[in-house]
Amino acid sequence: MLSLNQRVPSYLKAIAPYQPGKPIADIARAYGFQEDQVVKLASNENPLGMSPKGREAMLKAAGDLGRYPDGNGFGLKQALARRFGLSTQTITLGNGSNDILELVAHAFLAPGKESLMSDHSFAVYALASQAVGATLVSVPAQSHDLGHDLDGFAQRISDNTAVVWVANPNNPTGSFIPGARLESFIAGLPASVLVVLDEAYTEYLSEDETYPAFEWVQRYPNLLVSRSFSKAYGLAGLRVGYGVASAEVTDLLNRVRQPFNVNSLALAAAEASIFDDDFLARSAELNRQGMQQIQQGLQGLGIGWLRSWGNFLLIDLQAAHPTVPGAGVRVYEALLSKGVITRPVANYGLPGYLRVSIGTKNENEAFLKAMPFALESLMTLRAHAS
Ligand SMILES: Cc1ncc(COP(=O)(O)O)c(C=O)c1O
CATH class of the missing domain: 3.90.1150.10 (Aspartate Aminotransferase, domain 1)
Incomplete structure:
Protein backbone atom coordinates (compact mmCIF):
# COMPACT_ATOMS: atom_id res chain seq x y z
CA MET A 1 0.00 0.00 0.00
CA MET A 50 -2.68 51.70 9.77
CA SER A 51 -4.94 54.60 8.90
CA PRO A 52 -6.65 56.12 11.98
CA LYS A 53 -10.01 55.85 10.18
CA GLY A 54 -9.34 52.18 9.48
CA ARG A 55 -8.42 51.57 13.12
CA GLU A 56 -11.59 53.22 14.38
CA ALA A 57 -13.76 51.14 12.04
CA MET A 58 -11.90 47.96 12.97
CA LEU A 59 -12.36 48.56 16.69
CA LYS A 60 -16.05 49.11 16.15
CA ALA A 61 -16.30 45.84 14.18
CA ALA A 62 -14.46 44.04 17.00
CA GLY A 63 -17.64 44.33 19.05
CA ASP A 64 -19.41 41.78 16.87
CA LEU A 65 -17.01 38.95 16.17
CA GLY A 66 -19.43 36.22 17.18
CA ARG A 67 -20.91 36.35 13.68
CA TYR A 68 -19.39 35.29 10.39
CA PRO A 69 -18.15 38.08 8.14
CA ASP A 70 -20.22 39.18 5.15
CA GLY A 71 -19.08 36.53 2.70
CA ASN A 72 -19.76 38.83 -0.24
CA GLY A 73 -17.99 41.81 1.30
CA PHE A 74 -20.86 44.09 0.27
CA GLY A 75 -19.66 47.22 2.09
CA LEU A 76 -16.04 47.01 0.92
CA LYS A 77 -17.03 46.22 -2.67
CA GLN A 78 -19.41 49.20 -2.68
CA ALA A 79 -16.64 51.41 -1.32
CA LEU A 80 -14.14 50.22 -3.93
CA ALA A 81 -16.74 50.61 -6.69
CA ARG A 82 -17.41 54.18 -5.59
CA ARG A 83 -13.74 55.04 -5.12
CA PHE A 84 -12.62 53.77 -8.54
CA GLY A 85 -15.79 53.90 -10.64
CA LEU A 86 -16.09 50.10 -10.88
CA SER A 87 -18.97 47.67 -11.10
CA THR A 88 -19.11 45.42 -8.03
CA GLN A 89 -19.47 42.47 -10.46
CA THR A 90 -15.82 42.96 -11.37
CA ILE A 91 -14.37 42.90 -7.83
CA THR A 92 -13.03 39.88 -5.93
CA LEU A 93 -11.92 40.35 -2.34
CA GLY A 94 -9.02 38.35 -0.96
CA ASN A 95 -7.30 37.44 2.29
CA GLY A 96 -4.45 39.69 1.18
CA SER A 97 -3.79 40.05 -2.54
CA ASN A 98 -1.87 36.79 -2.09
CA ASP A 99 -5.27 35.11 -1.90
CA ILE A 100 -6.26 36.61 -5.27
CA LEU A 101 -3.10 35.16 -6.83
CA GLU A 102 -3.97 31.74 -5.47
CA LEU A 103 -7.57 31.97 -6.67
CA VAL A 104 -6.22 32.69 -10.14
CA ALA A 105 -3.98 29.62 -9.97
CA HIS A 106 -6.89 27.42 -8.83
CA ALA A 107 -9.21 28.70 -11.52
CA PHE A 108 -6.85 28.92 -14.51
CA LEU A 109 -3.89 26.58 -13.90
CA ALA A 110 -3.57 22.80 -13.71
CA PRO A 111 -1.04 20.12 -14.67
CA GLY A 112 -0.11 20.57 -18.34
CA LYS A 113 -0.67 24.34 -18.25
CA GLU A 114 2.05 26.96 -17.97
CA SER A 115 2.41 30.27 -16.24
CA LEU A 116 5.10 32.85 -17.00
CA MET A 117 6.89 35.08 -14.52
CA SER A 118 10.04 37.19 -14.59
CA ASP A 119 13.25 35.71 -13.14
CA HIS A 120 13.33 38.05 -10.15
CA SER A 121 9.71 38.58 -9.25
CA PHE A 122 7.29 37.82 -6.42
CA ALA A 123 7.79 34.29 -5.05
CA VAL A 124 4.08 33.56 -4.67
CA TYR A 125 3.59 33.32 -8.46
CA ALA A 126 5.81 30.26 -8.45
CA LEU A 127 4.27 28.81 -5.28
CA ALA A 128 0.69 29.22 -6.48
CA SER A 129 1.52 27.71 -9.88
CA GLN A 130 3.44 24.76 -8.44
CA ALA A 131 0.77 24.02 -5.85
CA VAL A 132 -1.71 23.16 -8.61
CA GLY A 133 0.83 21.21 -10.68
CA ALA A 134 1.24 23.80 -13.44
CA THR A 135 4.61 24.37 -15.11
CA LEU A 136 6.29 27.61 -14.18
CA VAL A 137 8.33 29.30 -16.89
CA SER A 138 10.79 31.89 -15.59
CA VAL A 139 11.61 34.52 -18.19
CA PRO A 140 15.14 36.04 -17.99
CA ALA A 141 15.08 39.57 -16.61
CA GLN A 142 16.30 42.70 -18.37
CA SER A 143 19.92 43.30 -17.48
CA HIS A 144 19.69 47.05 -16.83
CA ASP A 145 16.99 47.00 -14.13
CA LEU A 146 16.50 43.26 -13.44
CA GLY A 147 12.85 43.88 -14.30
CA HIS A 148 10.38 42.22 -16.68
CA ASP A 149 11.49 41.72 -20.28
CA LEU A 150 8.07 41.92 -21.93
CA ASP A 151 9.46 41.01 -25.38
CA GLY A 152 10.95 37.91 -23.75
CA PHE A 153 7.53 37.11 -22.26
CA ALA A 154 5.84 37.47 -25.64
CA GLN A 155 8.34 35.04 -27.17
CA ARG A 156 7.66 32.42 -24.51
CA ILE A 157 3.89 32.30 -24.95
CA SER A 158 2.82 28.85 -26.13
CA ASP A 159 -0.46 27.00 -26.58
CA ASN A 160 -0.08 25.82 -22.98
CA THR A 161 0.36 29.30 -21.49
CA ALA A 162 -2.66 30.07 -19.33
CA VAL A 163 -1.41 32.82 -16.97
CA VAL A 164 1.19 35.59 -17.18
CA TRP A 165 2.25 37.26 -13.91
CA VAL A 166 3.48 40.86 -14.10
CA ALA A 167 4.23 42.87 -10.96
CA ASN A 168 4.34 46.62 -11.52
CA PRO A 169 6.23 47.96 -9.63
CA ASN A 170 8.05 44.67 -9.22
CA ASN A 171 9.16 43.10 -5.93
CA PRO A 172 12.05 42.65 -5.10
CA THR A 173 13.70 44.67 -7.90
CA GLY A 174 11.57 47.82 -7.52
CA SER A 175 11.51 48.13 -11.33
CA PHE A 176 8.60 49.73 -13.19
CA ILE A 177 7.09 49.33 -16.65
CA PRO A 178 5.54 52.53 -18.07
CA GLY A 179 1.81 52.27 -18.80
CA ALA A 180 2.03 52.61 -22.58
CA ARG A 181 4.49 49.71 -22.86
CA LEU A 182 2.40 47.58 -20.53
CA GLU A 183 -0.80 48.19 -22.46
CA SER A 184 0.76 47.31 -25.81
CA PHE A 185 2.02 44.06 -24.25
CA ILE A 186 -1.44 43.17 -22.92
CA ALA A 187 -3.07 44.08 -26.24
CA GLY A 188 -0.67 41.75 -28.07
CA LEU A 189 -1.43 38.66 -25.97
CA PRO A 190 -3.82 35.92 -27.09
CA ALA A 191 -7.26 36.41 -25.51
CA SER A 192 -6.91 32.92 -23.97
CA VAL A 193 -4.01 34.00 -21.74
CA LEU A 194 -4.93 35.68 -18.44
CA VAL A 195 -2.59 38.54 -17.50
CA VAL A 196 -2.32 39.15 -13.77
CA LEU A 197 -1.15 42.71 -13.31
CA ASP A 198 -0.06 42.81 -9.67
CA GLU A 199 -0.18 46.38 -8.43
CA ALA A 200 0.60 45.83 -4.74
CA TYR A 201 2.78 48.98 -4.72
CA THR A 202 0.82 51.18 -7.13
CA GLU A 203 -0.09 53.77 -4.47
CA TYR A 204 3.58 54.79 -4.28
CA LEU A 205 3.69 55.90 -7.93
CA SER A 206 3.63 59.60 -8.67
CA GLU A 207 0.61 60.92 -10.53
CA ASP A 208 2.40 61.19 -13.87
CA GLU A 209 3.45 57.52 -13.64
CA THR A 210 0.01 56.06 -12.98
CA TYR A 211 -1.97 54.48 -15.82
CA PRO A 212 -5.67 53.55 -16.08
CA ALA A 213 -5.43 49.80 -15.36
CA PHE A 214 -9.09 49.54 -14.34
CA GLU A 215 -10.14 51.04 -17.70
CA TRP A 216 -7.98 48.46 -19.43
CA VAL A 217 -9.98 45.73 -17.68
CA GLN A 218 -13.02 46.89 -19.68
CA ARG A 219 -11.00 46.72 -22.90
CA TYR A 220 -9.17 43.44 -22.22
CA PRO A 221 -11.37 40.65 -20.78
CA ASN A 222 -8.21 38.60 -20.13
CA LEU A 223 -6.73 41.15 -17.69
CA LEU A 224 -6.92 40.90 -13.90
CA VAL A 225 -5.51 43.72 -11.76
CA SER A 226 -4.67 42.81 -8.17
CA ARG A 227 -4.14 45.33 -5.40
CA SER A 228 -3.25 45.17 -1.75
CA PHE A 229 -4.22 46.91 1.48
CA SER A 230 -0.98 45.68 3.07
CA LYS A 231 1.40 48.34 1.81
CA ALA A 232 0.37 51.99 1.50
CA TYR A 233 -2.87 51.36 3.45
CA GLY A 234 -0.94 49.72 6.29
CA LEU A 235 -3.23 46.72 6.86
CA ALA A 236 -0.67 43.91 6.39
CA GLY A 237 -1.65 42.16 9.63
CA LEU A 238 -5.35 42.12 8.79
CA ARG A 239 -4.87 40.46 5.36
CA VAL A 240 -6.98 42.10 2.72
CA GLY A 241 -6.56 42.73 -0.99
CA TYR A 242 -8.70 42.69 -4.12
CA GLY A 243 -8.75 41.81 -7.77
CA VAL A 244 -10.52 43.64 -10.59
CA ALA A 245 -11.36 41.70 -13.76
CA SER A 246 -14.18 41.04 -16.21
CA ALA A 247 -17.43 39.75 -14.68
CA GLU A 248 -16.69 36.37 -16.28
CA VAL A 249 -13.23 36.01 -14.67
CA THR A 250 -14.62 37.35 -11.37
CA ASP A 251 -17.34 34.71 -11.43
CA LEU A 252 -14.76 31.96 -11.93
CA LEU A 253 -12.65 33.21 -9.02
CA ASN A 254 -15.74 33.30 -6.84
CA ARG A 255 -16.26 29.57 -7.44
CA VAL A 256 -12.90 28.63 -5.90
CA ARG A 257 -12.98 31.18 -3.10
CA GLN A 258 -13.49 30.19 0.55
CA PRO A 259 -16.98 31.39 1.57
CA PHE A 260 -15.61 33.76 4.24
CA ASN A 261 -12.12 34.46 2.95
CA VAL A 262 -11.88 38.01 4.33
CA ASN A 263 -12.49 38.49 8.05
CA SER A 264 -14.80 41.09 9.59
CA LEU A 265 -12.04 43.29 11.02
CA ALA A 266 -10.24 43.43 7.68
CA LEU A 267 -13.45 44.26 5.79
CA ALA A 268 -14.29 47.12 8.16
CA ALA A 269 -10.76 48.56 8.24
CA ALA A 270 -10.32 48.40 4.47
CA GLU A 271 -13.70 50.00 3.80
CA ALA A 272 -12.80 52.98 5.98
CA SER A 273 -9.18 53.20 4.77
CA ILE A 274 -9.99 53.40 1.08
CA PHE A 275 -11.27 56.96 1.54
CA ASP A 276 -8.45 58.10 3.84
CA ASP A 277 -6.59 60.11 1.22
C1 LIG B 1 4.38 42.09 -5.68
C2 LIG B 1 3.58 41.62 -4.52
N1 LIG B 1 2.36 41.13 -4.74
C3 LIG B 1 1.57 40.69 -3.74
C4 LIG B 1 2.02 40.72 -2.45
C5 LIG B 1 1.14 40.13 -1.39
O1 LIG B 1 0.70 41.08 -0.52
P1 LIG B 1 -0.60 40.86 0.39
O2 LIG B 1 -1.01 39.43 0.31
O3 LIG B 1 -0.17 41.24 1.74
O4 LIG B 1 -1.65 41.76 -0.21
C6 LIG B 1 3.29 41.21 -2.14
C7 LIG B 1 3.79 41.21 -0.76
O5 LIG B 1 4.91 41.42 -0.45
C8 LIG B 1 4.09 41.67 -3.22
O6 LIG B 1 5.31 42.13 -3.00
Missing part, protein backbone atom coordinates in the same frame (compact mmCIF):
# COMPACT_ATOMS: atom_id res chain seq x y z
CA LEU A 2 1.20 3.55 -0.70
CA SER A 3 2.29 5.60 2.31
CA LEU A 4 0.69 8.99 2.96
CA ASN A 5 3.80 10.66 1.66
CA GLN A 6 3.83 8.58 -1.52
CA ARG A 7 0.32 9.71 -2.36
CA VAL A 8 1.40 13.35 -2.36
CA PRO A 9 2.10 14.56 -5.93
CA SER A 10 5.79 15.13 -6.64
CA TYR A 11 5.10 18.72 -7.76
CA LEU A 12 3.95 19.50 -4.22
CA LYS A 13 7.04 17.99 -2.65
CA ALA A 14 9.20 20.08 -4.99
CA ILE A 15 7.84 23.35 -3.56
CA ALA A 16 10.34 25.47 -1.61
CA PRO A 17 8.21 27.13 1.13
CA TYR A 18 7.90 30.92 1.17
CA GLN A 19 10.50 32.63 3.36
CA PRO A 20 8.88 35.59 5.10
CA GLY A 21 10.72 38.49 6.74
CA LYS A 22 11.86 37.56 10.27
CA PRO A 23 9.44 38.69 13.01
CA ILE A 24 10.75 41.26 15.52
CA ALA A 25 10.05 38.90 18.47
CA ASP A 26 12.25 36.16 16.95
CA ILE A 27 15.25 38.43 16.57
CA ALA A 28 14.76 39.99 20.01
CA ARG A 29 14.80 36.47 21.52
CA ALA A 30 17.72 35.23 19.47
CA TYR A 31 20.01 38.23 20.04
CA GLY A 32 18.88 39.32 23.51
CA PHE A 33 17.26 42.64 22.50
CA GLN A 34 14.13 44.25 23.87
CA GLU A 35 11.53 44.19 21.10
CA ASP A 36 11.53 47.99 20.86
CA GLN A 37 15.27 47.90 20.14
CA VAL A 38 14.71 45.90 16.96
CA VAL A 39 14.03 47.62 13.65
CA LYS A 40 12.17 45.66 10.98
CA LEU A 41 12.68 46.77 7.40
CA ALA A 42 12.01 43.36 5.89
CA SER A 43 8.44 43.02 4.62
CA ASN A 44 7.59 46.28 2.81
CA GLU A 45 5.14 47.25 5.53
CA ASN A 46 3.89 50.77 6.19
CA PRO A 47 6.03 52.38 8.93
CA LEU A 48 3.05 54.58 9.88
CA GLY A 49 0.98 51.52 10.76
CA ASP A 278 -4.74 62.05 3.88
CA PHE A 279 -3.18 58.87 5.29
CA LEU A 280 -2.29 57.63 1.82
CA ALA A 281 -0.61 60.93 0.98
CA ARG A 282 1.34 60.92 4.26
CA SER A 283 2.48 57.34 3.61
CA ALA A 284 3.69 58.17 0.11
CA GLU A 285 5.49 61.30 1.30
CA LEU A 286 7.22 59.47 4.17
CA ASN A 287 8.30 56.86 1.65
CA ARG A 288 9.69 59.48 -0.72
CA GLN A 289 11.69 61.13 2.05
CA GLY A 290 12.91 57.82 3.47
CA MET A 291 13.96 56.62 0.03
CA GLN A 292 16.06 59.76 -0.35
CA GLN A 293 17.52 59.39 3.15
CA ILE A 294 18.57 55.78 2.55
CA GLN A 295 19.98 56.51 -0.90
CA GLN A 296 22.06 59.41 0.44
CA GLY A 297 23.38 57.20 3.24
CA LEU A 298 24.27 54.38 0.84
CA GLN A 299 25.97 56.81 -1.50
CA GLY A 300 28.15 57.95 1.40
CA LEU A 301 29.13 54.31 1.93
CA GLY A 302 29.96 53.79 -1.75
CA ILE A 303 27.15 51.27 -2.20
CA GLY A 304 24.81 51.20 -5.20
CA TRP A 305 21.13 50.30 -5.61
CA LEU A 306 18.51 49.81 -8.28
CA ARG A 307 16.01 52.61 -8.83
CA SER A 308 12.81 51.67 -7.03
CA TRP A 309 9.19 52.66 -7.57
CA GLY A 310 8.02 50.79 -4.45
CA ASN A 311 8.48 51.22 -0.69
CA PHE A 312 11.75 49.28 -0.64
CA LEU A 313 15.17 49.40 -2.23
CA LEU A 314 17.29 46.63 -3.73
CA ILE A 315 20.87 47.24 -2.67
CA ASP A 316 23.64 46.04 -4.96
CA LEU A 317 26.44 44.67 -2.77
CA GLN A 318 27.95 42.80 -5.66
CA ALA A 319 29.29 45.82 -7.51
CA ALA A 320 31.42 46.98 -4.56
CA HIS A 321 32.27 43.46 -3.29
CA PRO A 322 32.39 41.18 -6.33
CA THR A 323 34.63 38.60 -4.68
CA VAL A 324 32.38 37.81 -1.72
CA PRO A 325 29.89 35.06 -2.58
CA GLY A 326 26.44 35.45 -1.05
CA ALA A 327 27.17 38.99 0.14
CA GLY A 328 23.43 39.60 0.68
CA VAL A 329 23.03 36.94 3.38
CA ARG A 330 26.25 37.95 5.08
CA VAL A 331 25.27 41.61 5.35
CA TYR A 332 21.75 40.56 6.42
CA GLU A 333 23.17 38.44 9.25
CA ALA A 334 25.55 41.15 10.41
CA LEU A 335 22.64 43.61 10.46
CA LEU A 336 20.55 41.16 12.52
CA SER A 337 23.26 41.14 15.16
CA LYS A 338 22.73 44.93 15.39
CA GLY A 339 18.95 44.50 15.71
CA VAL A 340 18.10 45.50 12.13
CA ILE A 341 16.01 43.07 10.05
CA THR A 342 16.28 43.37 6.28
CA ARG A 343 15.62 40.79 3.56
CA PRO A 344 18.22 38.66 1.79
CA VAL A 345 17.07 37.80 -1.73
CA ALA A 346 19.22 34.80 -2.73
CA ASN A 347 15.96 32.84 -3.07
CA TYR A 348 15.01 35.35 -5.77
CA GLY A 349 18.21 34.52 -7.65
CA LEU A 350 19.93 37.63 -6.29
CA PRO A 351 22.63 36.46 -3.80
CA GLY A 352 24.65 39.66 -4.19
CA TYR A 353 21.76 41.94 -3.24
CA LEU A 354 19.85 42.93 -0.12
CA ARG A 355 16.34 44.35 0.02
CA VAL A 356 15.53 47.00 2.59
CA SER A 357 12.05 48.39 3.18
CA ILE A 358 11.74 52.13 3.71
CA GLY A 359 10.94 52.92 7.34
CA THR A 360 10.53 55.99 9.51
CA LYS A 361 13.39 58.48 9.71
CA ASN A 362 14.67 56.84 12.90
CA GLU A 363 14.39 53.31 11.52
CA ASN A 364 16.25 54.29 8.35
CA GLU A 365 18.89 55.96 10.50
CA ALA A 366 19.33 52.78 12.57
CA PHE A 367 19.81 50.78 9.36
CA LEU A 368 22.34 53.23 7.97
CA LYS A 369 24.19 53.34 11.28
CA ALA A 370 24.54 49.54 11.29
CA MET A 371 25.60 49.31 7.64
CA PRO A 372 29.32 50.19 8.03
CA PHE A 373 29.66 47.33 10.55
CA ALA A 374 27.83 44.94 8.22
CA LEU A 375 29.96 45.97 5.24
CA GLU A 376 33.07 45.56 7.38
CA SER A 377 32.15 41.90 7.77
CA LEU A 378 32.44 41.56 3.98
CA MET A 379 35.89 43.19 4.04
CA THR A 380 37.06 40.75 6.69
CA LEU A 381 35.83 37.84 4.60
CA ARG A 382 37.55 39.20 1.54
CA ALA A 383 40.80 39.57 3.42
CA HIS A 384 40.54 35.92 4.54
CA ALA A 385 39.72 34.76 1.02
CA SER A 386 42.72 36.46 -0.58
